[in-house]
Amino acid sequence: MRPRQAAMLSIPELIRKKRDGRRLSDGDIKAFVEALTSGSIQDCQTGAMLMAIWQRGMDPRETATLTKEMMLSGEVMSWPEEWAGLMVDKHSTGGVGDKVSLVLAPALAACGCKVPMISGRGLAHTGGTLDKLESIPGFNIHHSADGAWTRGRRPR
Template sequence: MNVVELIRKKREGGSLAEEEFRYLITGYVEGKVPDYQMSAFLMACYFRGMSSEETLTFTRLMLRSGEVIDLSEISGVKVDKHSTGGVGDKVSLILAPMVAACGVPVPMISGRGLGHTGGTLDKLESIPGFRTALSITEYKEVIKKVGAVMIGQTKEIAPADKKMYALRDVTATVECIPLIAGSIMSKKLAEGIDALVLDVKTGRGAFMQTRERSSELARTLVDIGNGFGKETVGFITAMDQPLGVAIGNWLEVVESVECLRGTRGTNDASSDLMEVTFVLSGAMVYLGKKARSIEEGIE
């Protein structure tokens, strides 16, 4: 099998078989496929796309490039939330402790900034002494102790995605729906979750600026989640302006703490932030079997 032939095949609009994806992804992780060839393949995918079957195969192989965490020893339905990101999106910082307080375990593997969006890890690391590089053993210990955990992607978790994630950011291939979906879901499925809530942003500040593109991404993500046997719910939310009042890692941490304390978020500039947070949290509480409906979960 030849990498150049696989790049050419995708460039011409062909579909790759599972063994072809495996050859390409395994070779990239092992350093046998260089960045310049993977960059060419990513650009071919950007212009030619992938079929739904290809996207599912791509995600599965990205997932299997590393370890899948087993959280079966932790009781309850484990639920995570993922946002496609936007300026001022600090929802995870508020949502995780809220949902954990309702008795739903929240395991989160978060990412760094991509394109113009800020990363949850970057925000957390603005807190002096906060560690996001936890081992899988520490990851399990934290969720047992406090009910929620946020860590960065470790070398054991979807290593193919970790390399590809950085490459997409510098090759103008961030906005490709199959690549976005494969990247997100390979990490989410490795967390040990039972269910997932997705927040797909739309508008001028989002990767997907039209409702049509946002809906396509949301459907792709939900189909992958359900295809792997995880109960998955998707929301499309507006990102035509920053969420909340703060922009910048430390400033967003401060705003999040103020919202958790109840000193912000009601009839002020943080109201839009809390509206989104309550809806997503309510869905997580519902999927976590702690409410009979999303509406009850919000309450």
């Protein structure tokens, strides 16, 4: 006998559940992220859910599930096994000036590290990393994810 699966809540029901201080299940969070990525949720519903989350907070499990579902909602990159121990992460919480990325990433790469970076464009008055890099004559900012690593989507 198969275990009975809980009925899927609608987006308004999910919003009410969190607004009322109840914990969102893994399935609730997955449904919310899927609605976001499919475009089936209204902007006002997204705002209402985010407000409910901000006001009521999330417990560690909800936070971990939301983070995982967000990560798996798009393209997930994987790296060759021979890169194990060489991968480093350089990311930023933002700010003005791009004072570290443009110097640190090439220095780490020169030392043999693999530094995958996702950078922004058109950020405030200073521009993003991509804006700065593409201002260098001959610098190619257009690279494919194919070749150096494999790409894949999470099986659903």
